[in-house]
Amino acid sequence: MEYSAGQHARVSPPISPQYIGRKTLPIKRSDAEPLTREDLQYDLLYYIFADRTTAFVDHLAPGKPLVNFCDLYVNALYNSSKCSKVLKDKMVETPAFAIEFAKISLLTNVGRINTTMAFFPEMKTALRTYHPVPSLQKTDGNLQDAPRIKNCLKASRLPFEFKVPPPSSPAEILEKVRSGQIPPTSVVNLIFVLSNSNHTLTIAQKHFDPPVDFTDLFLPINISSASRANVFLWLMFHYLQGPDKPNPWDDDYSRANPGKVPRMRTLTREEQQQENVDPPDEVEWGKRMSATRSKFLKELVDEMEMEKRRKKNPAPLPPPTASTSSLPLSAQDLAAFRRARPHRNPASTSDGSRGSSHSHDLQASTNPMPDLALRPQPFVTFQPDEDPNQDRSMLQHAWHVVTTTDPLDDSDQEANEHVRTDYNRRMRVLARLRGKEPTPEPEQATIMLYPPPPPPPSGGGEDGSTGRLQQVRSWQ
Template sequence: MPARRARRSVAIDHSDGEPITRSDIQFSFLSHVFADETKAFSDPEAGPTKLSFRDLYINAILRSPKAKSVLKEKLAALPTFATDFAMLSLCTNVGRVAATMSFFAEMRTAQRTYHPIPCLQRTNGNLLDAPRIKHILKTSVLEGETKNVLATPAQVLARVKAGQVPPTTLPNLIFVFANHSAQIGRDHLSDMEFLDLFLPNDTSSASRARFFLWLCYHYHEGTDGTNPFCDPESPGSAPRLAALTPAQAVLENVDPDEEKALGSRLVVQREAIVQDHLLKESAKESKAKESTPGGTPTPAKPRAKRGANAKAGPSAPLKRKAHAVKSEEPDEIRLKKLELDDNEDFASIGPEVSSPLRPIHRQERHTPLREPPSPPPPPTLFPVSPPELHSHRYSPYKHSRPRTMLQHAWHVIATSDPLADSDEEPDDEHVRRDQAQRLAVIARLRRKAPTPEPEGLRAIPLHLDQWHDDLFML
């Protein structure tokens, strides 16, 4: 199957402010299409009642979810505006109106170009701009068709043959025609494409309008019945396009003088609106420069964040700080809470070491601190006898499981008053053991035993692995 060719670009190419004439939009062709009152098209919400192309096309616009209520009211109340807006919508439907075009003079965005259309501005209604019109048409689909919108002529005919009439809305059907312009031309036209019906050519506007209506009926209503737009001289066949001579072609789509004058007035009105807008913007900039010293605009003050803490004010941190000070306990109570009972804590902790940042509790368990294996002892300078074993019942001190140096250091930090005199510190078993361990470290570093020996202790070995748990004498 050959790939579908890219859609032709048939958009009107005008500069900003240039009016769109009758010849540009083929006004005569559009007039014949919307003036035909043949009631042959089915409306899913009208039951068996048939409608004309104009009425059904306007109903599709009214039912679009993107059509504003103001637009719907004007379409329902002003038939002339409804016809003009429907003609412009049909031009947008087939791509004759570029996406950058706007048709109301008050438009301020720089992304659009303004173009008056005198032949379609017979009332004061707002014709919107091309993107909004196209969005309205794109969203004009049947109920339940949002996720299964028809995209090819074959799909449309298949749905009609399946008994679903109408298969889709008129705007969506025309989108399908425009996207498959060459295929429609091969199937129903001899030497033209579908989009050529909307372009200036040497065929009459009336014959092109009749062929367009025949094509819409053929795909919208099906081929079973008689097409009311068929060729009168050859019933059942498509209408023929009547050729025009150059003299006859000149007589179509002629702009009346009043429309030319209206176009000129709309251009002047647009220029006045633009100039007024520029003057207002310039005045605002001048006033802003005059209100600040040196002509530099004053930077806007950052807005305070409003939230849970917005009402706290600058005194909130001070209040929180004062509350924190009040919540602190006296040193005596805090030290008493931190003091651990040797028999209870170290009986449950054993050789485990707590974190240096907080005291350890019974429920917590940590990996025991293991010292790396000591190297083989070097030859000692002095003979050292192993410590003698003594029974705990003869010890004058209250014995408990010995602490490591790290455990004892943490115990001292947590329970000692740094402002108290060091001579007043209690001299218990753990303090004496810690001092002996320190002396052992010094002895190992000096490679000789301390002189003189500490009172009340056995000879201190040069290596810690020779220590026994009980170093104290009677």
């Protein structure tokens, strides 16, 4: 004999545990397939969260006020230790998103949403499937994925439940209530306990008429969404506030039969089809997001295939460019190069300068040098913007030597004024450092230094220098 939900038989047949075990609670859908309102039982969620009856003590709110179920559940999620700061900020900024997140969390709480589901199309892991949820993604918030939601739910506890494990059975919860502990546990933990398969038979026998049990409230069955929401809220009050208090969701049947849930109205097939209807805009949005997911997966697969091909067939390295500077020189080339070295010519002093650096001119060779990249170039005597009458610093002179001196030239010719100035500066530095620790005691020696060069004509005045070499008899 079949029993419709809401019809109460005089003699209740025994409930078979095998019947309860055969129920498929989680939603099963392929990747990129939208979750419809019928899958979610959207009307049921609407009636649950739209009820404004303030009957629950919110232990987490200041002053522990009485609140409705929507505020109680959203606040429990918000105060979870696993609720990220980004998620909290979004819940505060957009209350509509907070309610959407609470609805999808409630479905996860009862086991309707499987932990293999994700709700953002860019999800790459193969362990989860993407599903757009048009009815619960009307805001721009991220519903995340089921494992993160489950972690947030598991961490939603009352302050005293962090030291003592929360109750794990309906009997333990009622025992705490009768001892005066209100609420006995968090609303999230209560739903976990009631939807636990180990307690399904106990809950069904105590509160429901067969063949309905607690998990049937969230399945697409021929019972009205409003009456199922009423029964759900009745159970929440019964366990959170106590079975001995007047239940705001009582009806005549539940008052006449203590412990039994209110009657639930059965629907005809036509009436059932009028509930949880997807509007056209949600259907279109679901199709668009499914197409987005398919495109993302195609691009991801193409990228992975290209990466595999690149690893199997790496692109050949470009051949090295031939450079004349790297070509080996033969003995004849080196000999011709040495014969073609520039020779020094005395610098002209017709311009009245203080002795500029020697210029380098290439001398024609009887054996012409082959056309190589190492052909020496003429050096400049000073930089174009340099004043030849001004002393160079040590750094400027070092740069001048590097850029204007041919290292292949002989250096046995007499140095010019700049070179003598540089020698003087170097020796004065050494003289200052010589007497300091850990320098050993110097031997008696005579060091000859070049005298400082005479001042330029534009400087005016004489410094009285004799121009002779000076003897240094002390290191101080």
